[in-house]
Amino acid sequence: MSDHRGAAAKAGISLGSAIAVAISWSLHKSIIWAIVHGVFSWLYVLYYAFSRPGGLMG
Numbered sequence: 872m873s874d875h876r877g878a879a880a881k882a883g884i885s886l887g888s889a890i891a892v893a894i895s896w897s898l899h900k901s902i903i904w905a906i907v908h909g910v911f912s913w914l915y916v917l918y919y920a921f922s923r924p925g926g927l928m929g
Contacts, residue, residue: 887912894919 889908894916895901895908908915920926 885912887916891915 891908891912892905895905897903921928
């Protein structure tokens with residue numbers, strides 16, 4: 872199990888980055904925005920969750 876975790880860490884991929892890129896791509900269909908949002912990862916995911924109707928704030 873730790874071998875898989877180490878491989879993902881070496882690749883620089885985190886769960887937050889993957890979620891941010893998926894959200895960004897579904898909204899903007901732009902590779903540039905997906906990269907930018909992937910860099911900010913969890914910050915963008917939290918922003919998306921709080922700013923959308925029905926998100927974390929209800």
